[in-house]
Amino acid sequence: MTNPDATQGSLRKKYCASRQPTPRVFGPNVGGERARLILLHGNKWANGTTLNFAFFDSQGPDPSWAGAGALKDQVRGAFKRWTDVGIGISFREVTDRASAQVRVAFQPGDGHWSYIGRDILKQGVDDRTLNLDPLDGIADGEYGIDVACHEIGHTLGFPHEHQNPNAGIVWNEEAVYRALAAPPNRWDRQTTYANIIEKIAPDRVRGSSWDPDSIMHYPFEPGLIEEPAKYRDGLQPRGGISETDKQWVKAFYPVERPADFPSLALFESRRLQLQAGAQVSLVLKPTVTRFYEMRTFGASDTVMVLNQRRADGTEHYVTADDDSGEERNAYIRRRLQTGETYLLKLRLYYAAHAGETAVMWW
Numbered sequence: 001m002t003n004p005d006a007t008q009g010s011l012r013k014k015y016c017a018s019r020q021p022t023p024r025v026f027g028p029n030v031g032g033e034r035a036r037l038i039l040l041h042g043n044k045w046a047n048g049t050t051l052n053f054a055f056f057d058s059q060g061p062d063p064s065w066a067g068a069g070a071l072k073d074q075v076r077g078a079f080k081r082w083t084d085v086g087i088g089i090s091f092r093e094v095t096d097r098a099s100a101q102v103r104v105a106f107q108p109g110d111g112h113w114s115y116i117g118r119d120i121l122k123q124g125v126d127d128r129t130l131n132l133d134p135l136d137g138i139a140d141g142e143y144g145i146d147v148a149c150h151e152i153g154h155t156l157g158f159p160h161e162h163q164n165p166n167a168g169i170v171w172n173e174e175a176v177y178r179a180l181a182a183p184p185n186r187w188d189r190q191t192t193y194a195n196i197i198e199k200i201a202p203d204r205v206r207g208s209s210w211d212p213d214s215i216m217h218y219p220f221e222p223g224l225i226e227e228p229a230k231y232r233d234g235l236q237p238r239g240g241i242s243e244t245d246k247q248w249v250k251a252f253y254p255v256e257r258p259a260d261f262p263s264l265a266l267f268e269s270r271r272l273q274l275q276a277g278a279q280v281s282l283v284l285k286p287t288v289t290r291f292y293e294m295r296t297f298g299a300s301d302t303v304m305v306l307n308q309r310r311a312d313g314t315e316h317y318v319t320a321d322d323d324s325g326e327e328r329n330a331y332i333r334r335r336l337q338t339g340e341t342y343l344l345k346l347r348l349y350y351a352a353h354a355g356e357t358a359v360m361w362w
């Protein structure tokens with residue numbers, strides 16, 4: 001799956017300007033290991049979630065966001081590439097964008113971009129969460145699928161791999177600014193800095209090693225990278241989702257066995273034995289339709305997600321609360337329907353003392 005443009009100067013193509021996550025500011029009592037774990041696992045989805053995606057049409061807030069069938073097929077193909085890796089997140093196309101978390105637009109000239117992970121939930125129903133630029137030759141071929149795979153990678157919560165501080169890339173910075181200021185990208189210095197030159201905080205990167213073939217890595221033309229010297233003549237990722245990408249996405253989102261999820265009885269306090277980053281899924285079966293409350297207990301940083309299980313077995317996001325970095329506990333109050341099955345999913349970022357976290361609903 002080699003990009004046919006590899007030898008012709010990758011900057012003829014548009015780069016992705018990912019929407020930067022809101023910087024997290026922690027109180028003075030949150031530091032070190034606790035902050036590191038929150039940053040590493042923040043923005044990721046609860047495993048097992050089905051993400052609904054929808055395309056804008058000509059009736060949408062901006063008719064220029066609608067795309068031709070060939071463009072949509074490229075995006076569908078990219079979702080399938082991630083699905084085929086074998087992960088615990090699934091994707092479903094819906095026509096009603098109000099029920100979609102991922103809203104895909106094809107605005108010409110706006111470049112390729114996505115918000116990172118659960119940041120997409122902060123966007124309104126008339127907002128895009130992901131844009132692909134049809135002026136960049138993405139309507140057919142592997143290049144277009146790779147571009148869509150890269151943006152979906154951001155939607156799954158992954159940052160740019162070329163900003164991995166472990167890469168040890170030394171840029172010819174002025175050459176990078178000049179190259180990106182030229183067409184087709186026309187980026188200002190701040191956009192170039194935030195998407196290429198700035199190193200991601202070591203706390204946010206996925207591993208200790210660098211993967212220049214990652215789908216989350218840009219190609220670079222000759223003259224932009226000074227070190228490692230072997231990339232002075234340019235760097236072209238191999239194309240497609242790399243083996244390291246696959247290992248990494250499966251580490252965060254392993255395939256689950258829903259039949260093994262334990263049930264949590266009403267008023268039962270369940271003590272959780274979780275490693276940092278690990279997740280538990282508990283089955284809730286309300287017998288009365290009313291408002292219920294759910295919360296965690298103990299000194300931990302947890303994201304708690306409520307999903308609903310559909311008749312076809314897929315899980316759909318209802319709501320979530322993230323108490324990480326705050327001196328409070330995750331709490332959800334929600335009306336639940338009798339006869340329905342819900343999953344209460346907790347991902348633990350950090351527990352001051354192992355085993356000292358519990359969860360209950362009432």
Ligand SMILES: [Zn+2]
Pocket residue numbers: 016017018150151154160
């Ligand atoms: Zn990107």
